[in-house]
Amino acid sequence: TQTKAPSVARGTSEPKGKAPPGHLAKKRQELLPIRQALPIWPHAQEIRQALRSPHKDVLLLVGETGSGKSTQVPQFLLSEPWCTGQIAITQPRRVAAISLARRVADEMGSTLGSSSPGSRVGYSVRFDQSVSPSTRIKFLTEGMLLQEMLRDPWLRQYSVVVVDEVHERSVNVDLVLGFLRNIVTGDKKGRGGKPLKVVVMSATADIESLQKFFEDGYRSASQHPISNGENAVTNGAEDSESSWSGISSSSEDEVPRSITSNKGEPNGVQLEDGSPTASISQCHIKGRQYPVKTMYLPDPTQDFVEAALNSIFQIHYKEPMPGDILVFLTGQDTVEGLEKLVNEYALGMGPEVPKIITLPLFAALPQHLQQRVFAPAPPKTRKVILSTNIAETSVTVTGVRFVVDCGKAKIKQFRNRLGLDSLLVKPISQSAAIQRQGRAGREAPGQCYRLYTEKDYSTLEKNTTPEILRCDLSAAILVMKARGISDVLNFPFLSQPPREALEKALLQLLQLGALSEAGEISDVGRTIAKLPLTPTLGRCLVEAAKPERNCLTEMIDIIAALSVENVFLNLVTEEKREEAEVARRQLYRREGDHMTFLATVRGYAEEKSDRKAWAERHYVSHRAMQNVMDIRKQLRGLCGQLSLPAADTEKSSEELTASVLQSLLRGFAANTARLMPDGSYRTLLGNQTIAIHPSSVLFGKKVEAIVFSESVFTSRSYARGVSAVRLDWVAGVLAGVDG
Numbered sequence: 001t002q003t004k005a006p007s008v009a010r011g012t013s014e015p016k017g018k019a020p021p022g023h024l025a026k027k028r029q030e031l032l033p034i035r036q037a038l039p040i041w042p043h044a045q046e047i048r049q050a051l052r053s054p055h056k057d058v059l060l061l062v063g064e065t066g067s068g069k070s071t072q073v074p075q076f077l078l079s080e081p082w083c084t085g086q087i088a089i090t091q092p093r094r095v096a097a098i099s100l101a102r103r104v105a106d107e108m109g110s111t112l113g114s115s116s117p118g119s120r121v122g123y124s125v126r127f128d129q130s131v132s133p134s135t136r137i138k139f140l141t142e143g144m145l146l147q148e149m150l151r152d153p154w155l156r157q158y159s160v161v162v163v164d165e166v167h168e169r170s171v172n173v174d175l176v177l178g179f180l181r182n183i184v185t186g187d188k189k190g191r192g193g194k195p196l197k198v199v200v201m202s203a204t205a206d207i208e209s210l211q212k213f214f215e216d217g218y219r220s221a222s223q224h225p226i227s228n229g230e231n232a233v234t235n236g237a238e239d240s241e242s243s244w245s246g247i248s249s250s251s252e253d254e255v256p257r258s259i260t261s262n263k264g265e266p267n268g269v270q271l272e273d274g275s276p277t278a279s280i281s282q283c284h285i286k287g288r289q290y291p292v293k294t295m296y297l298p299d300p301t302q303d304f305v306e307a308a309l310n311s312i313f314q315i316h317y318k319e320p321m322p323g324d325i326l327v328f329l330t331g332q333d334t335v336e337g338l339e340k341l342v343n344e345y346a347l348g349m350g351p352e353v354p355k356i357i358t359l360p361l362f363a364a365l366p367q368h369l370q371q372r373v374f375a376p377a378p379p380k381t382r383k384v385i386l387s388t389n390i391a392e393t394s395v396t397v398t399g400v401r402f403v404v405d406c407g408k409a410k411i412k413q414f415r416n417r418l419g420l421d422s423l424l425v426k427p428i429s430q431s432a433a434i435q436r437q438g439r440a441g442r443e444a445p446g447q448c449y450r451l452y453t454e455k456d457y458s459t460l461e462k463n464t465t466p467e468i469l470r471c472d473l474s475a476a477i478l479v480m481k482a483r484g485i486s487d488v489l490n491f492p493f494l495s496q497p498p499r500e501a502l503e504k505a506l507l508q509l510l511q512l513g514a515l516s517e518a519g520e521i522s523d524v525g526r527t528i529a530k531l532p533l534t535p536t537l538g539r540c541l542v543e544a545a546k547p548e549r550n551c552l553t554e555m556i557d558i559i560a561a562l563s564v565e566n567v568f569l570n571l572v573t574e575e576k577r578e579e580a581e582v583a584r585r586q587l588y589r590r591e592g593d594h595m596t597f598l599a600t601v602r603g604y605a606e607e608k609s610d611r612k613a614w615a616e617r618h619y620v621s622h623r624a625m626q627n628v629m630d631i632r633k634q635l636r637g638l639c640g641q642l643s644l645p646a647a648d649t650e651k652s653s654e655e656l657t658a659s660v661l662q663s664l665l666r667g668f669a670a671n672t673a674r675l676m677p678d679g680s681y682r683t684l685l686g687n688q689t690i691a692i693h694p695s696s697v698l699f700g701k702k703v704e705a706i707v708f709s710e711s712v713f714t715s716r717s718y719a720r721g722v723s724a725v726r727l728d729w730v731a732g733v734l735a736g737v738d739g
């Protein structure tokens, strides 16, 4: 019914003879015309064809955000003859992975994930996984795919890996691309000769660098065969083996399959016509983009939240309905701040004015609240979506006619002088501004309000610098080492990071004890690599599990709290802040923020009757705490699997505090500062001035030394997540680290 040609019929991705239950089938039918209207739909056959013959392994696909790449490509490929294993689709963000999985399940008339047998779509993100043995399409974050590669370097459970959103150029996507290039251009011995197809998708047109990247891979592989990390961590390989065969057989009855594709697959790369381009195809989806009228501020603004507030109401009063507003802000803090302001202002609107509904969207927002942005606005109501750059390319929201762009984003950047990554609010690039603007013209002509001047726009960088060129690489290198890559300096990077950055990261891993002097991964390093945490946090956890520290459960609680953006509510008025100060007093610990987090998590967890009320009473974010409890559970499970012991011997609270702080110090030895005679703090490595952030319970306090888990930079360097420690402890770990 959905097709013209028989080969297209297979692409409807429905198992023959297995109709989904009524309500699911109905939903699928409802969504079908929407899918068919997507710009990618007419390209279905071209996309299948591009990968069909045995030596066609790589497809580079370009199409505007919203053209249907993420949702349709896996469904197009599902019934291809070579597609006997699972389909992986990577996403830079967990939000996108989960919401896409949900959407694709709906479109296929399937249920989602682990709860229901027979479901064909699943997802896997940090601290949350929903897959079943029948899962065929799996959305996962880039980090999770890297984790899977540690268990099975050959990715044997997959027939194809779709790498989505490469234009975002996260460190992880660059790693994924490097590993995938090695697999597709190397011999397929580890895959039992079965091919692995790779689809690389981007919303921006620059795919020539990708083309060249894969060409180089084929070229050099034909000269020097590639080792795929023979000594990689393969202790999960047996599992993959069984799931491989499990999936092959379960899909047998579903997919009509020609037998041509996997037969006679030779070992090693064969360049059919002697040129590496033979294996690579390109497909360009012509997008639909309506004109977007762009407005600038006449003068620069100091306060983009206020400017955004003005723009929102200007649009709301002046512009006809329907037409939702999408506002780009920098992070959870500005999103929640503006949400409050808009809601307060909206209360003052007359009854003749249409209503406003505000919908926040940021990574740490719980799933069910994120999902609300996709629901159409109620009658006579305008949706105002307040988002971080998640909505720039990752998440497509329909109904948007107006975009308000603050021109900034929070980005992670390595700061040489501090020797660590900081989150900085920085101007976005022109290409990011264009992406944001484009969100207004998906369905009709739109408008974009840039909260900066036209002159400011002209000074923006053209493209966003790939993360791998500006961030701490220790996590990336640890993954490579765990994956058996001994020579990280010669890894196939899409953009080669500076040698200095690689060396610095190697040194940091050495200091953490994750690598040996010879650069080989240690047992500690292997354990850390399997944790979904940064190497520093991973090291804290491993330290806390040692018998002499014996505070694993406490460390898990602290790490869970550090993994969400804001445990404590951001309070706008002075009066509220004072009230909160009093209410939270019983949670505050003089040792600092980490022990305060521990007290908060414990207080919340021990509240059995009404946690929401408990959170409100203490001005703690119930939303964030729900996430904390999830993460805590996941980490506990993981530590169990990795045999990290959570012994529970009795300890005095003083001993416990000392253990926790010393474990933190082991990971964060580089993030320490001492008090100077003039009352300022200076980092012990690097001798840089750093101030305690006003949000810290130690703000304004003078202690001999501090350890901090985060640094932020606004007008100056701030330490956030700060604990007071003894100077001799710091000297102790630093001496150990140096020696």
Ligand code: ADP
Binding pocket: 038, 063, 064, 065, 066, 067, 068, 069, 070, 071, 072, 099, 100, 102, 103, 374, 393, 396, 397, 398
């Ligand atoms: P691309 O990957 O090219 O950006 P997508 O496949 O993500 O495009 O999106 C295609 C369309 O599917 C979008 O226009 C959007 O309306 C719809 N869509 C995607 N995810 C969801 C979701 N979770 N809920 C509702 N609609 C969605």
